[in-house]
Amino acid sequence: MNPEMITTSELRKTYTLGGQTIHALDGVSLSVPEGQFVAVIGASGSGKSTLMNMLGGLDSPDSGSVEINGQDIARLGQRRLARFRNETLGFVFQSFQLMPRQTALANVALPLSYRRPKPTDAREKAAAVLGAVGLGDRIDNKPTQLSGGQQQRVAIARALVGDPKLLLADEPTGALDSQTSEDIMQLLVRLGREGLTIVLITHDLEVAEYAQRVITMRDGRIIEDRMNNARVAA
């Protein structure tokens, strides 16, 4: 058995909106071993994004702990947390979040500009990763000159450029048609096979079927956690 990449215990987060208390996370304990491809599904408002933000150190829990790659990230200071995100994590968002006026290459190279010490081969690395996601011939295009699927590939390349240990993807196919979604999922599956730990958030059961393990959430709790035998075998 591989060592754990993610360990959370009793994660809680509540929001009060207009006098009403919402338990966005209501005691989530979860562990994910290194190299696993996990999908988290659930209805809208079930707390999926909140969970992902906790895992990425973008948000902090009211109680409970998050350990990623052996580090208790709730205890990291602002600067160490930034470094952790830069070196250990890769984020992929539903809305791509690309810099509209910069080329694909510049977008992909962006995380390396925050790495200390600054790598000297950032552009070469970015070009290589763009090649790996199948966009070797579009490196000088701006996001507006690319299709949705291509833009999401650029975003994935950006998440991969810093050699992360964990890829966090929040509805990466949410804005794409089914054919393009399939291409993106194939890409993620390939990355999973290459040893990357992936947490994929989706509300699409079909998409979740690409993962090795499927976790279902409702009202801030995990209500089901099953292995996807077809994928584990593959």
Place this chain on the structure above:
Amino acid sequence: MTLLRLAFGSLMERKLRSLLTMLGIIIGVGSVFAMLAIGNGAKARVLDNFDGLSARTVSLRPQWMGNRSSQARPYRRFNETDLRDLAALPDVEFVSGNLQREETVVAPGTDWTTSVVGSDAYYLRQRDMEMSDGRNLMPEDLEFGRTVTVIGTAASRRLFGQSYPVGQVVTVRKVPFEIVGMVAEKDGEIGWQGDVNDFILIPRTTARSRLFGNDWLVRNQIDNIQVVAKDQAAVAELQRNIDYLLRRSRGLSAADAPDFAARNFAGVQQRQAESTRIFTILLASMGTISLIVGGVGVMNIMLVSVTERTREIGLRMSIGARRGDILRQFLVEAVVLCGIGGLLGLALGYAASQFAERASMQRGEALLQTVTDVPTAALAFGSAVIIGVAFGYLPARRASKLNPVEALRHE
């Protein structure tokens, strides 16, 4: 370096907006630069004029009193007694009294109309002039009313060309004068009276007895007197003493209007400097106000920019930007904005100060002199950079404090 490129890029994306934002900074830096240039120019000129004896000199001349009909004499001349009394005042280094007329001076074969100055040995010293050949006037020349003269270079050239004047004789109103000395050329200044080197100097007593005649109302009259103080700090006190002395000798009370004028050249210069200072203060306040208005404009546009780019900020945080990185990014952007404005402002300020200098030209001399040098430019440019930091800090700080989750969700 990357930060600079980033800042430039983001400003170029919004050229017109950036330019409009810079306007206040441009005008501000422009006026600060013009202010400094004009202020420095005035200071340089004041220093120019203050280093000579003129700053220590009190010039006395009679003042025409047109409306004092009862006393029959419209004004009263100075005389040798006044001169002696003035010389005895405390803190006086020396006094010089003179009479001066335009006369035709005749040399063998030619003549030339020049200024004939009847004065004493101190005349040259008071004017900061030195002898080049022969001797200066001596007390004995005045005592015995000798017909000797000391000649200025311009007058000498007119009368003797290139030949050596000392030892030659010139005639004024049929009175022959022996040239005993020549004054060294004083360069540069062609004053309102013409060339300062165009004169001949003779003993005051000789001028009265042989040339200009003696006033039969005021014996031993003197047209004007220069009183030179030992140092500049004593000038104000000396001026009071002179006023007191002359009023007493003329039987004037402190309330009477004086029939003499005592002027200190430094005072005139100071008044001139004063008016320059007012102009400078005007420019300074204009510059400061423009810089502040410009700064507020920069702050405003940076706040707008932070709001517009909230998602970008969230994304940068998610890929590992520290809060300090975000702060620096926006601060550099504000500073670059102000810096470009500052450069344009320098160009504007330079043009404006050149224009002011040209426009204030009178008889070949600029009333508003400007000194434009690198330190001045650096100071004006520096003020823009400081404005950038000061007014860019708040928006940059706000950007760096954004919550990444909310920033990423921002529409």
